[in-house]
Amino acid sequence: MxxxxxxxxxxxxxxxxxxxxxxxxxxxxxxxxxxxxxxxxxxxxxxxxxxxxxxxxxxxxxxxxxxxxxxxxxxxxxxxxxxxxxxxxxxxxxxxxxxxxxxxxxxxxxxxxxxxxxxxxxxxxxxxxxxxxxxxxxxxxxxxxxxxxxxxxxxSAVTAVLLFLAVQRLMVGPIRRVVRHMQLYAEAPEDARRVIAPSTHVVELRQAEEALASMQTQLTGALKQKERLAQLGGAVARISHDLRNILTSAQLFADRIEGSADPAVAKAAPKLLGSITRAVNLCEATLAFGKAEEPPPRLTRFAFADLAAEVTEAEGLAGEGMVTCLIDCTPGLTIWADREQLFRVLSNLIRNARQAIEATGAPGTIEIGAGEDATEWRIRVGDTGPGLPVKAREHLFAAFQGGARKGGTGLGLAIAAELVRGHGGRLELVRSDSDGTEFAIHLPRGGLAEAG
Ligand SMILES: Nc1ncnc2c1ncn2[C@@H]1O[C@H](COP(=O)(O)OP(=O)(O)OP(=O)(O)O)[C@@H](O)[C@H]1O
Ligand SMILES: [Mg+2]
Incomplete structure (x- = not known):
């Protein structure tokens, strides 16, 4: 050339x-x-x-x-x-x-x-x-x-030879070295010794080497941390598993002491049972979350109104009580999604809303709405509760971190968001103030969904 x-x-x-x-x-x-x-x-x-x-x-x-x-x-x-x-x-x-x-x-x-x-x-x-x-x-x-x-x-021959040698020495050589380092690093990214040590004198290449070195250092650090977290996760899962088994046995015994002749024991029994039940729930939730991923959604078409009624009934909102539940969805609306997973999403949202209203001690309303347009289905869950606490809002949808409720694990919203993401959709907080909270689930209708 x-x-x-x-x-x-x-x-x-x-x-x-x-x-x-x-x-x-x-x-x-x-x-x-x-x-x-x-x-x-x-x-x-x-x-x-x-x-x-x-x-x-x-x-x-x-x-x-x-x-x-x-x-x-x-x-x-x-x-x-x-x-x-x-x-x-x-x-x-x-x-x-x-x-x-x-x-x-x-x-x-x-x-x-x-x-x-x-x-x-x-x-x-x-x-x-x-x-x-x-x-x-x-x-x-x-x-x-x-x-x-x-x-x-x-x-031109002399220039070509000189230029070729210069390019080889100043560019090709260092680039080859960077590539070699990248390959070597990719083989074992946890090994901090494989992080490249910048050595070129060409400014741009030196910058590239430095950027690579800093990226590799960060990545190696992150991997190490991840590894530690994974080990910790494994340990937590094992502990949760065994703890749940121990607690389940304890539950059985606590069941029996309810019928104790000693009135003091009999009185304490329901509280003991409630505590154990909560502990079992915590273990189970931890175990469920520990399973790295939810299975991919098995899509079916179903009537949304039926699902909503089922969830409210399961959450104990069907009858008269402090919390009233209103279902407002387009008549005959059918949705193409994993029914079981959407059930879990809705029950998490509704349970949170019920718990929030109940915590205020005043009556309140939960409203479930659903509608569709050309691109997506939109499901709203709103309540007249006190709004999200600051902690929950700061760590919205982050596992174990947003829980601000006594006895809660802070997993419900994280799991709900993950399940909705599995459908290619998103869970978002529409509003949250002293008048209440509203979440919206967006489920896309694209491609596969329409095939059914
Ligand atoms: N509708 C709501 N109104 C007010 N606060 C809410 C509402 N939904 C969630 N929260 C707050 O957000 C926190 C996180 O909710 P999330 O469902 O993730 O966890 P949790 O309810 O504490 O525990 P669990 O894992 O048992 O569901 C709750 O502790 C609660 O304080
Ligand atoms: Mg919850």
Missing amino acids: TLVFVLLAEVLIFVPSIARFRADFLLEKLKQAQIAALVQLASDEMISPELEAELLRNAEVFNVVLRRDEVRQLVLSSPVPKPIEDDFDLRTAGPWALIKDAIKVMITPEDRIIRVIGNPVQEGGQLIEVTLSTKPLRKAMLAYASRILGISVLI
Whole structure:
């Protein structure tokens, strides 16, 4: 590539320089002819025809006309072998004309007779005109061209080799090193020894190396932390599992002491049972969350109103009570989703709402609404509760972190959000203030959903 580029640049230089060469050559000829003519003028008598021929031969021209004043003077002449084919006036020729004429000489191999007009040197007259053959001119031009070409090839070859070595040393080598490091690091990203140590001197590559090093350091750190968390997760799961089994046995015994003859024991039994039940629930929730992922949704089409009624009944909202439940959905609305998972999502939201209302001690309402448009189904769960506590709002949908309710695990919303995400949808908080809270579930209808 370097070779080609340098040659291209040389061509750009070559064309004007060959034109210049031709103009210089012709000027030189005019000068020689002028000297020859001056020899003639120097002698008062006519010079001998042999001397005249010799003067013209030396100047490599056929005729010389030197005009010293208004009278045109034919000074030297010899027979012209062919008619004159072209006239060149060097006094007026611009750069383009010179280039054009030079190219013409180069591409016309046959010998032509031309007339060249120019200014005599040293103000030795008004005009000088010579007739000459293009053969010597062309020969000199070709020799000059081949010289330039040879030098160009040499320059470009040397440049190419130097550039190639420089690129290899400054760019290709360091890039290869970075790539090698990346591959090595990818094999064992936990190994901190494989993090690249920046060493290049080229600024941009150095920056790339430094960025890579910092990324690798962060990644290695994150992986280590993740590994520790995974180990911790595994331990928590095992503990939860065994703890749940122990607590389940405890539940059985607590069941029995409810019927104790001792009134104090019998009185404490329901509280004990409630505590154990909560502990079992916590263990089960932890275990469920520990299963890294929910299974992919098994989509079916079902009537939304039925599902909503089922959930409210399961949550104990069907009858009269402190919390009233209103279902407001488009009549006959059917949804294409995993019914079981959507049941869990809704029951989590409704349970939270019920618990929030109950905690205030005042009656309240939960409203479930559903509708559809061309792109999605939208399900709303709103309540007239006290709104989300700050802690819950700051860690919304984050497992174990948002729980602000006594006895809650802080998993409900995280699980609900994950299940909705599994459907390609999203769970969002629409509003939460002292008048209540509203969540919205968006389920997309795209592609697969419509197939059913
Ligand atoms: N509708 C709501 N109104 C007021 N606060 C709410 C509402 N929904 C959730 N919250 C708050 O957000 C917190 C997080 O809810 P989330 O369901 O994730 O966990 P949790 O209810 O505490 O525990 P669980 O895992 O048993 O559901 C709750 O503790 C509660 O304080
Ligand atoms: Mg909850």
